[in-house]
Amino acid sequence: MKARYVRVSTGNQKTARQEARQSNDEKIFVDIISGAIPFNERKQGKELMKAVENGKIDYVSVSSIDRLGRNLFDIISTLEFFRENKVVLKVDNLGIESMVNGEENFAFKLIISVMASISEMERLNLLERQREGIAIAKAKGVYKGREKGTVESDEDFLSKYKEVIKYLKKGFSIRNTAKICNVSITTVQKVKNKI
Incomplete structure (x- = not known):
């Protein structure tokens, strides 16, 4: 049986683009989770791996x-x-499969290693740009934390973490959230204790 694995980072993102190439004979597995979470720790990632181990899936598309x-x-x-x-793993945007005629595709392995390195680099660059933006905002006096000695109400605190509340209510673990x-x-533990 074939499967298609779909992942988006947040519930605000759409899966339609990833599902567009889905064929009728594919079982779909959809995770709404950060790409930073290992595949084997994702709810649907685990389900897909279990189906593979049970011999139910032998072809996966992403x-x-x-x-x-x-x-x-x-x-x-x-x-x-x-x-x-x-x-067999097929990567749609590259048009390449991990195996050809039952044999490992070494070109696939090489290309995927390069693409995976680029993906990791993009994530690190994003985090660095975020840190730089916060530093610049702090230097300009635009980014401020709460003043010392002040107490924030539970309502004000929770209003800043609506997305955290949403994922906790969906049953996501504290770590994944x-x-x-x-x-x-x-922060997630503090939110959980206040809702």
Whole structure:
């Protein structure tokens, strides 16, 4: 059986573009989770891996390699899992498959390694730009934290973390919610204690 794996980082993002190439014979697995979370820790990622281990899936399609992850090690680990289980992985935007006539496609391995490295670099660049933006805003006096000695009401605190509340109510773990929402685990625990 064939499968299609779809991932978006937040509930605000649409999956239609990734699902556009879905064929009728594909079972679809959709995760709404950060690419920073390893594939084997995602709810639908785990389900897909279980289906592979049970021999129910032997062909998986993804729209692009960064749907599997944003970390080179995690992507390579997922590819290795598929290879060990003789699963063909097709990456739509590259038009390439991991196996050809039952044999490992070495061109695929090379291209995917490069693309996975680029994906990881993009994530690191994004985080660096974010840190730079905060530093510039602080220098201009635009970005300020709460003044010392003031107490923030629960209502004001929770109003800043609506997305965290949304993921907690959907049943996401504290750790996954922190990664998806780009906040600390301590912040998510504090939100959980106040809702």
